[in-house]
Amino acid sequence: MSRASITKSHEKIQELAWEPTFVSPVEKFATDYTFEKAQKKDPLKQILRSYFPMEEEKDNRVFGAMDGAIRGNMFRQVQQRWMEWQKLFLSIIPFPEISAARAMPLVINAVPNPEVHNGLAIQMIDEVRHSTIQMNLKRLYMNHYIDPAGFDNTLKAFQNNYAGTIGRQFGEGFITGDAITAANVYLTIVAETAFTNVLFVAMPAEAAANGDYLLPTVFHSVQSDESRHISNGYSIILMALSDERNRQLLERDLRYAWWNNHAVVDAAIGTFIEYGTKDRRKDRDSYAEMWRRWIYDDYYRSYLVPLEKYGLVIPHDLVEEAWNRIWNKGYVHEVAQFFATGWAANYWRIDPMDDADFEWFEHKYPGWYNKYGKWWEAYSAMSKRNGHKPIMFEGEAANYEYPHRCWTCMVPCLIREDTVVDEVDGQVRTYCSETCHWTDAVAFRPEYEGRPTPSMGRLTGKREWESLYHGWDYADVIRDLGYLRDDGKTLIPQPHLNLDPKEMWTIDSVEGITMQSPNVLLNAMSPAEREAHIAKYKRGGPAGRPAPAEAAA
């Protein structure tokens, strides 16, 4: 269709809207933002009669590639180290996708501008596409990859696992609370515009380097829809900026959304890319280098900073601190180590790092070995069944103190010196950072800086996973989670990739170990005990090392 024809057609479909006079659409979802002065703009001129055939063509390419992968025996060349992490990633991502579909009515409801409703409704259909095409990719992996365990229980595991929960907030954040906070700032302005670059572009590139060209096929197809979504979000934030009353809320929401997306997405995708790959070419980009390119340059400097001219207050300090956490504080390495520490509670297998990995990490992150090398050597040694417990329960030998969990982002407080402790809503809670503390204690409240914010959401739920199982025998935890293979005794998770049944860990390896919740224990302490405990905790690290006894004295 010619551009002139598209413009004419787009103008024509604007005739479909009308001003209701009998009853207005019900206001289902509240917002504290106002759009009375909003300008009207639909930048993309989307029309369904060109949209459906375009997407059909994209689908045909995806399904053609899937057929080709099977016929060409792609799985003879995929790296198990990589595929195992897809059990986690692909269990999480269909939920944020479908949540994005569900989020569209929140924005449609909040923004009284029929012209942008059209683009948002098309985004809804896109998101149904993304969710189901990703579930189908995972189904293909389950059918054709050597080890289907962990794919076969995918959505149950996603919903009862500590790591699945970290990812789940990424989707729930789109659909709940203040409509604009959730469905515009968190979803579109930050998650889609910034972090889909590392999710759907950087990570698939790493998949290809590990022999898997289906992940790039599917996710690049997904990403090609995201540019339209980014435009939807951009037009709405410009509308919000046209009203002075929204600026304070936008500043709050950008701080929350930026920091939470960083905490969650960088934790997960950073781990997949750095610790899930076998591609150790020294000239391939590290996650930090990718982040600098995709997030810092392409998003922060090219998209976010220019919005300053419209009066938006950009969280420069938090962007710099996110980079500081990734580059100087070892955020991704700490998270990967934590996932591996807790391998027995996973539904995927984690390959030990070897000398080639060590060399690459040292090259990309000078000083890495001194911080993390010994621990990974211990992990490798303890990955073999030899009468010892999983490394999580061998704290002394591993020289690792199990971490407190951040109440807000639910990633543990791994940068120990940054840990914040506060009593909030009658409970002593730990936070990984000042910003996560602020999110819970200040931002998600009915009043913000003296201004009523009656539409703002709440942090809810049993946010510390360990407290669900405090005092349980660890074998019963695994049984309750359902992370056993079909012989009823071999664990789905393994700390290595060896599929020889004699080398695989079984449920009896974790019998007789008592699970404990750091938060329950913290709340049971006296104030003095707690203060001493936290002071020592904050002196610990890096790599989870407990503070030396003399330092604690």
Next chain:
Amino acid sequence: MSTTTEQARSVPKPVFTDAEAGALEFPSSTSRHYNYFTPAKRRATLYEDVTVDVQPDPERHLSQGWLYGFADGVGGYPHEWTTLKSSNWHEFLDPNEEWEQTIYRNNANVVRQVQQTVANAKAAGSFLTENRSWLSVLEKHVSAWAHVEHGIGMYVYTACQRDAPTNMINNALAVAAAHKLRFAQDLILYNLEVSEQVPDFDGSAHRAVWQSDPLWQPTRENVEQLTGTRDWAEAFFATAIVFEPLVGELFRSHFVMQVAARHGDYVTPTVIGVGEADAGRDRAGARRLFSLLANDPEYGAANRAVMTNWLAAWVPRSVAAGRGLQPIWSQLSEKVLTFDESMRRAKTTFTDLLSEFGLTYDKEL
């Protein structure tokens, strides 16, 4: 003469890993189906595999509860967003088994069918030979119908797909929304094509007709009332079970589809027909859902009582809307069905639907 130094390309090395299914035998090496839900039949369908449990439920596998709440602390997909209750919301599966591939295949086929028909008609100059009184109906009334489809697609179905307790229900609603929105655009862009072909065809006449022609005001009121309903199941019921047969099918199938060809128009039945077919698919989903709820072993009687109240509220509105359109039947010289016969057919569809739910509507329709 200048020389260039070629930098060696850095590419990942292919590695033979033999990580394909069946390469080794070990526990779970043959566990190749999703095992966290019970399929409706012996083997799960592709639709079930890509749809079931994507939306978590604290009553199934979700162990830590919803992590975000609205201002009142309630999060996720509260069952209280409808007054209907179910002993198992997850029992509903979309009879159309819609997922991304079916959505695009079906809708792209519709687009092709409509566009090819319009293109043929343009090439043949057939718009110019259509009956003038019919063109007036097309200009005003058939085009006004686009607003109905748009209103339902954008502000009823799109809005409701946030609300239901399962992914299966919400996806069915999202697909229904896509159908309605596309159908609305099909109609209005068809209006544009005709207005470019036929002199004196007023392509914008539908707006005033929809907004202020007395014939259409009961219909517009009914549609606006549907958009103003908070209870998602009530909105879905009042749209798919009440409005669609008594107003939608009445106008589309029992008027437009009957008379257009008689007046030299073979394009409009194609445009309307594919919309009617989509409405039929969406109705199959509604029929399945409300049948399950009306026959729920625990809440069936209470649900039927709620639905009966909904009928009392919504049927008079839709009957008034349908009857309001009656004068359009008289605007054409060639009559195929009388309005009363059209209404009788629409009522038959409606009462047949009700009988599936064990419901009756006692008042005169």
